[in-house]
Amino acid sequence: GAVVSQHPSWVICKSGTSVKIECRSLDFQATTMFWYRQFPKQSLMLMATSNEGSKATYEQGVEKDKFLINHASLTLSTLTVTSAHPEDSSFYICSAVLVPDRTTYEQYFGPGTRLTVT
Amino acid sequence: AQSVTQLDSQVPVFEEAPVELRCNYSSSVSVYLFWYVQYPNQGLQLLLKYLSGSTLVKGINGFEAEFNKSQTSFHLRKPSVHISDTAEYFCAVSLSNTGKLIFGQGTTLQVKP
Numbered sequence: 001g002a003v004v005s006q007h008p009s010w011v012i013c014k015s016g017t018s019v020k021i022e023c024r025s026l027d028f029q030a031t032t033m034f035w036y037r038q039f040p041k042q043s044l045m046l047m048a049t050s051n052e053g054s055k056a057t058y059e060q061g062v063e064k065d066k067f068l069i070n071h072a073s074l075t076l077s078t079l080t081v082t083s084a085h086p087e088d089s090s091f092y093i094c095s096a097v098l099v100p101d102r103t104t105y106e107q108y109f110g111p112g113t114r115l116t117v118t
Numbered sequence: 119a120q121s122v123t124q125l126d127s128q129v130p131v132f133e134e135a136p137v138e139l140r141c142n143y144s145s146s147v148s149v150y151l152f153w154y155v156q157y158p159n160q161g162l163q164l165l166l167k168y169l170s171g172s173t174l175v176k177g178i179n180g181f182e183a184e185f186n187k188s189q190t191s192f193h194l195r196k197p198s199v200h201i202s203d204t205a206e207y208f209c210a211v212s213l214s215n216t217g218k219l220i221f222g223q224g225t226t227l228q229v230k231p
Contacts, residue, residue, distance in 0.1 A: 042224070049218065093162070095162075095219075106167065
C-alpha cells in the first residue's frame with residue numbers, strides 16, 4: 001500500500017517551453033503533497049507544500065509563478081515548470097501524506113521525474 | 119530553526135562489515151526522525167522512523183537506529199552490509215506541527231567486495 005507514482009519519469013524539453021509533472025497517490029487519499037527538487041549528488045530541497053483544494057505554499061526563494069502547483073483532487077497534484085530554462089534541469093520528486101495519518105505526517109515518495117531542458 | 123547534519127558525506131566499507139551512518143539534528147520543538155534510502159535515479163524509500171517510545175528502532179533490510187535525545191542524534195547502523203546496500207542515505211526530521219521534512223545532506227554508502 002501507500003504507492004505514489006509520477007509521470008513522466010523523464011522528460012526533455014526545449015528552453016522556453018512548459019512542462020507538467022503529475023504526482024498521484026494510487027491507493028490512498030492525500031490531503032497534502034510535497035514537491036522537492038534534487039540536484040546531482042545533493043539532498044532534497046523542499047519547493048512547496050500542496051494542499052487539496054487550496055493554494056500551494058512555497059518555500060522561500062521558490063518562484064511561484066514559475067513553478068505552478070495544482071492539487072485538484074485527493075489523489076493528484078501537478079507541478080508545471082513554465083518557460084523552462086537549462087538551470088531548471090533537475091530531478092523533481094513528490095511525496096504524499098496519508099489522510100488519516102495527520103499525527104505523524106509520514107510521507108510516501110514518488111519515483112521522481114528527471115527534467116532536462118535543452 | 120531546525121536542521122539536520124549528516125556527519126559523513128561518504129562511507130566506504132567492505133562487504134559483511136558493520137556500518138554506522140551518523141545523523142545529528144537541532145530543533146526547539148518535537149520532531150519525528152526518519153532514515154530514507156535512495157538508489158540511483160529513484161525516489162526515496164523509508165528505512166525506519168522514530169515517533170516515540172523505544173529509542174531503538176528497527177527497520178527494513180536489517181537496519182536499525184537509536185534515538186539519543188541528550189546528544190540529539192539518530193545514527194543508523196547495520197551489523198553486516200551487502201553490496202546491494204550501496205546507495206545514498208538521508209536522515210530527515212519532520213516537524214510535528216507542519217509535516218515538513220528537513221533532510222540532511224546525505225551519506226553515500228559504498229560497499230566494496
